[in-house]
Amino acid sequence: MVTIKDIAQQAGVAKSTVSRYLNGGSVSKKTKAKLDQIVNETGYTPNTFAQSLKAKKTNMIGTIIPRLDSFATNAILASIDEELRKKQYQLIITNTNQNIEREVENIYTLAKQKVDGIILLATVVTEAHRAAIAAVGIPVLLLGQSAEGLHTIVHQEYEAGFKMGSHAIDLGHKKFLFFTVPEEDKAVGQLRSKGVLDALRKYPDTFIEIIETNFSFSKAYEKAMDVLPATSATYVLCATDNIALAVMKAAHTLGLSIPNDFSLSGFGGYTVASIVTPSITTVKYPYKKLGALSVANIIELVEGKEIVSNLELPNELIKRESTVYLKSSK
Template sequence: MTIAEIAKLAGVAKSTVSRYLNGGSVSENTKLKIEQVIKETGYVPNTFARSLKAKKTSIVGTIVPRLNSYATSQTLIGIDEHLRENNYQLLISNTSQDLNREVESIYSLANQKIAGIILLATQITDRHLEAFDKINVPVLLVGQQNHHFYSVIHNDEHAGYEIGKYVISQGHKKIAYLGVTEEDIAVGVKRKRGFQKAVRYDNECEVHYFETSFKLTEAIKKFPAIFETYKPSIFVCATDNIALGVLKAAQMRGLKIPKDLSITGFGGYEVTEIIHPSITTANFFYKEAGILAAKNIVKLINNEEIEKVTVSNFELIIRDSVDKLN
């Protein structure tokens, strides 16, 4: 089915159908005729082809650091869900955690006449700032905050505080905090900062801070030296993935969780509930954050006002991986 065939069945000009599909002005009577034909024929417009011809596209580009991530996939589901409801199409660019590819993707999407860009950011460099300044396309960050841009962020610092408060309440005094690089402000800085605020006034607490990558296998490698040297009663892990690595490494050494070692994470990945023992974690609402991001980018595309920073909430989920020592 083509636009010409739709026009013939509706008894209107081809240009009228094209104008309707591109959001242009048509009379109410004509609009009803075209919609009736589309409904009867099951016609699906080629959004991408129309966008290439239109001055204003209906495609939103989303740049992600990796696809094999629960947080990323859930966020993309939320973005796609809301964009579809509002007749926008999602185009995904995966960078495999390569900052060079991330910057290249910004220019590449802009060259495809994209309507807006959502960046699931891990860090914002001067090259990012330069690229966004040059492309003249609405931009929204998810997961990181930068005063130059609009953003949707998770409440990482408060989540860190609540995890810290809970760990202290369970009587843990010897703590290993296993975080990530501080180049990642949300995960590497804010979660740790919140945790530090919670344990700051407990003089009996002995906390040692360590750094690993986001990879589960790296956490497995890091575990033995930390455990043997400091003998912590609990590992507070900056992500659920790191927590899963610590759990695996501990069980490989014959340790029983939580009797011999307690573990907490951040994220709320589904697998943390399924495994045994299930992991105590700060659950972030990634899908809802994706929906918020999609709502905000659509508003930016349409020159509507939004808050500079939108904060997505979280909940502390108490499970079986933390022993009560007091």
């Protein structure tokens, strides 16, 4: 791997000159031309952004989001923006469209833009994420996904799943259909789902059919259209409110009635879930509080202060019209 020292030796200049050149500092035209040529020939790329970020504080915080069409993301962003403006910081937003490679790339991109810190609404945490966070040399705070050795703020996902599963059991249901997401998503696909299934499996006479989909409304709708006509479930649990809304649309398309044909619930506490008819039973997450806490914590990190490495936020079960006591088995 080519280093600054190698570049300096080839150019016959000091390492400090190379560093100044790489950071946009003043060097002679002749030296700059020589260094341009060597950098191009060697394909040199700095393996750390720390030196370039030492110059000055910018009062900019970068935020990486997984998608734009998400109630949860927009609620968190609105809170982050409000809190940053109060503290005279500017918000820079980058979207990844749920692409893991873009998520990692955006860590480097924001660092190059000299943000003071990054708030990452992570989908997963890979070794590439860890390498990028270590390389950029600025504070990074993860929201929604826990990761050992990194600063995170998460929801109590297992507890949320267990609440909802217990609610379904308490209503007397025995046959369940559960729309979940892939296990790569630790928060929803693992912890939330495990909470649901642990609650349902407390009783040996329950039947659970598990259907894997993703966070896309259209994909969940397609899955529901395939599965609902053949199911005998009296309760359909969905890993998110967005999936629950997709199932509701499929039920209407198929001429099924909620909650007469089956009860339905989701997770998130989206506003739209309270507006539709019937209103959807859900677990409400404190997105506004999450946004405010993320700002307070990232600024503490930027200022070099110690913070609790992992915070967990509680949630609330909201019982609505889409779930009812089971009157008779199908």
